């Protein structure tokens with residue numbers, strides 16, 4: 001029987017926006033394959049080539065391994081990679097124009113600790129071994145406002161179970177949203193799962209954006225339109 005909460009629906013809107021500029025198209029052709037596969041680091045777990053080798057060591061290098069799901073315009077992803085050179089970051093995003101921005105950022109900033117996959121993060125999660133990630137970011141996921149679209153929300157029972165499986169005990173899961181209904185939706189599902197601790201002590205802990213959580217174009221637009229951000233950090237038990 002089809003289960004609305006757990007069976008897979010498309011969770012993203014457009015996979016492409018306006019045509020890439022010639023410079024962006026050139027970067028995607030020449031540089032993206034370098035970050036997408038064929039480098040030492042991506043020969044490890046290799047979500048990129050659909051080979052579930054489960055050898056996370058090759059992917060990770062020495063430091064922590066972080067994953068950002070749905071990085072949009074890559075503002076947060078690039079900031080985290082630049083600010084945390086000791087961590088290796090994986091960024092997964094189906095939207096071509098966002099991936100092109102990430103590629104430009106990587107080449108402009110000369111980042112060596114960021115790997116990209118253009119596609120659905122659920123495919124990458126499925127290839128990751130248990131307890132391999134130190135941090136996962138799911139920031140301002142598509143809200144899918146209409147009730148008949150709620151089934152497209154990426155936060156659901158199966159997704160939370162997958163996150164719990166791949167995050168190390170003591171690892172972090174950051175979630176943000178500017179949509180109150182989605183905040184309540186997500187908190188209910190995370191609480192029902194029971195495998196994450198929310199350590200917030202006061203309103204400020206989730207109403208004020210932490211210093212190490214940079215803003216993005218999406219969030220700035222939400223603020224301009226009168227919505228506020230909600231910022232959650234959970235610890236995997």
Ligand SMILES: C[S@@+](CC[C@H](N)C(=O)[O-])C[C@H]1O[C@@H](n2cnc3c(N)ncnc32)[C@H](O)[C@@H]1O
Nearest residue numbers: 011012070071072093120121139140142216218
């Ligand atoms: C509302 S935007 C927010 C972008 C960014 N996280 C930010 O805060 O600025 C949500 C992003 O999630 C991406 N997304 C949706 N479903 C996804 C999936 N299954 N895997 C990876 N990314 C996904 C969308 O393409 C979109 O870029």
